């Protein structure tokens with residue numbers, strides 16, 4: 001690898017902020033040089049201008065300080081689609097793709113499906129599903145107007161103007177009239193005293209998207225309780241949750257009369273998503 005990248009990688013390795021120092025350096029340098037990251041895999045070192053070197057070292061310092069690569073680049077891939085990201089909301093995670101996969105398995109039909117994404121953030125789940133199923137009626141809401149604007153921007157960039165995105169504190173501004181075949185959400189579910197919040201990328205993400213009262217269960221409980229009046233009979237609710245919350249989530253679903261309660265593991269083999277049917 002070219003010397004510039006070797007030195008950059010050593011710098012990041014010393015700060016122990018990343019498991020992928022080589023890739024991070026390539027992504028940051030590619031941004032500065034305005035080339036595809038793959039170009040740098042066989043990069044025959046070129047002389048960088050002083051201004052390029054300064055810019056590169058500024059980005060490296062931000063990364064060395066722990067800032068997520070997605071926030072530095074302003075973009076993150078999810079479901080192989082490019083999403084704009086911003087500090088008003090969560091960076092989409094690969095684990096959340098498991099939720100998208102489950103929905104697509106359960107609802108193979110191309111039309112006549114109404115779905116709602118609660119707390120859509122960047123719009124990742126709703127827009128990935130709308131991309132796969134352009135005929136579905138997809139609605140997505142977020143309580144944060146900045147996130148709503150970001151999700152709308154992503155819908156435009158991904159050419160998915162049919163998706164309805166609007167501001168709503170959970171169900172507050174969602175119409176009950178027609179009912180939904182499915183509701184999805186990746187709500188905040190981390191307990192305020194979880195030491196995980198002091199490590200890694202989450203330090204740069206907003207607490208409003210991560211932390212929930214009642215040991216992380218407040219929003220999940222509200223969504224499960226309230227979704228009953230928004231789902232069509234036989235509709236399914238899909239909720240992402242923490243790896244250690246499976247038992248409690250299943251109990252809350254059961255408490256509110258849901259059936260067919262199934263927990264699905266993420267790519268790391270951890271329980272990550274629980275879905276259930278309301279008859």
Ligand code: GLN
Pocket residue numbers: 090093186187188189190202209210211240
């Ligand atoms: N899975 C994320 C994390 O642990 C949290 C996502 C969320 O709170 N919805 O970093």
